Amino acid sequence: xxxxxxxxxxxxxxxxxxxxxxxxxxxxxxxxxxxxxxxxxxxxxxxxxxxxxxxxxxxxxxxxxxxxxxxxxxxxxxxxxxxxxxxxxxxxxxxxxxxxxxxxxxxxxxxxxxxxxxxxxxxxxxxxxxxxxxxxxxxxxxxxxxxxxxxxxxxxxxxxxxxxxxxxxxxxxxxxxxxxxxxxxxxxxxxxxxxxxxxxxxxxxxxxxxxxxxxxxxxxxxxxxxxxxxxxxxxxxxxxxxxxxxxxxxxxxxxxxxxxxxxxxxxxxxxxxxxxxxxxxxxxxxxxxxxxxxxxxxxxxxxxxxxxxxxxxxxxxxxxxxxxxxxxxxx
Ligand code: UDP
Ligand code: MG
Numbered sequence: 001x002x003x004x005x006x007x008x009x010x011x012x013x014x015x016x017x018x019x020x021x022x023x024x025x026x027x028x029x030x031x032x033x034x035x036x037x038x039x040x041x042x043x044x045x046x047x048x049x050x051x052x053x054x055x056x057x058x059x060x061x062x063x064x065x066x067x068x069x070x071x072x073x074x075x076x077x078x079x080x081x082x083x084x085x086x087x088x089x090x091x092x093x094x095x096x097x098x099x100x101x102x103x104x105x106x107x108x109x110x111x112x113x114x115x116x117x118x119x120x121x122x123x124x125x126x127x128x129x130x131x132x133x134x135x136x137x138x139x140x141x142x143x144x145x146x147x148x149x150x151x152x153x154x155x156x157x158x159x160x161x162x163x164x165x166x167x168x169x170x171x172x173x174x175x176x177x178x179x180x181x182x183x184x185x186x187x188x189x190x191x192x193x194x195x196x197x198x199x200x201x202x203x204x205x206x207x208x209x210x211x212x213x214x215x216x217x218x219x220x221x222x223x224x225x226x227x228x229x230x231x232x233x234x235x236x237x238x239x240x241x242x243x244x245x246x247x248x249x250x251x252x253x254x255x256x257x258x259x260x261x262x263x264x265x266x267x268x269x270x271x272x273x274x275x276x277x278x279x280x281x282x283x284x285x286x287x288x289x290x291x292x293x294x295x296x297x298x299x300x301x302x303x304x305x306x307x308x309x310x311x312x313x314x315x316x317x318x319x320x321x322x323x324x325x326x327x328x329x330x331x
Contacts, residue, residue, distance in 0.1 A: 062310030
């Protein structure tokens with residue numbers, strides 16, 4: 001069976017079409033399917049529509065989170081409720097067309113464990129496009145591990161990979177990175193990403209930046225290391241300056257066209273201090289990003305809370321995911 005995980009936040013305008021498109025595309029998949037719709041605290045009537053879809057076709061099941069936890073957490077919650085041998089993640093807004101899944105499933109049958117979609121074309125404004133383009137390149141340069149370029153969360157995975165993801169207790173999840181981290185046989189298939197069917201994009205610039213930081217910080221220490229290297233270069237330069245000054249004092253050599261006391265130093269000195277002060281503060285801010293995430297991990301709060309399930313059996317009806325402390329006992 002194929003399990004489709006679909007995060008849903010205020011998607012009442014698209015759910016009906018999604019339902020039809022998934023059902024008609026499913027005839028090409030050559031296997032049974034279930035859909036785990038994860039309502040991420042929607043404020044519109046998405047949840048009511050989900051219940052209605054479940055009534056019409058019980059293969060469409062729902063998990064409703066107690067509030068909005070964010071896309072990555074919604075995907076995580078969905079992955080923890082799947083029953084299939086193969087699992088797909090896709091967006092609700094049909095930017096990830098269900099018709100393409102047939103090709104992904106063929107690849108899975110060939111023996112690939114992860115088949116991720118690579119976007120050849122984004123129908124978004126030039127700024128967002130450029131930002132994404134830059135982000136994926138910076139990410140792959142910084143990361144200690146190879147994360148495929150321009151690959152989003154849209155993918156098909158073998159269950160064994162999903163089990164590995166489900167066993168990872170980390171918060172601030174960057175699912176596409178964790179998926180690459182898991183290894184096994186992975187391959188990318190390209191597709192042209194269409195525009196969202198209806199409704200509005202729910203991510204603000206702030207969310208996108210947080211997401212980019214999660215990606216970079218959870219996969220790389222390099223930003224911290226750069227500050228160390230920069231500090232080393234600056235302190236070597238500073239030390240040379242001092243040495244030069246002392247030598248010129250001792251031997252009364254003039255190293256500038258000015259004599260001592262006449263050096264017009266105010267502007268360069270202030271600029272240097274402000275520059276270095278700024279760099280130090282950026283460094284501190286960056287430390288803060290890492291430390292804040294460490295704090296999140298240490299608190300060990302559940303990653304999400306299930307408020308209600310629709311059409312999901314007793315075995316999944318717990319209101320809380322397995323506490324991390326319980327999970328660790330297994331290791
Ligand atoms: N989504 C979610 N929680 C959120 C924001 C978005 O579950 O807090 C879902 C949304 O319903 C959609 C998917 O995540 O199915 C992608 O969101 P969107 O289309 O707004 O973003 P984009 O396609 O631009 O990445
Ligand atoms: Mg979208």
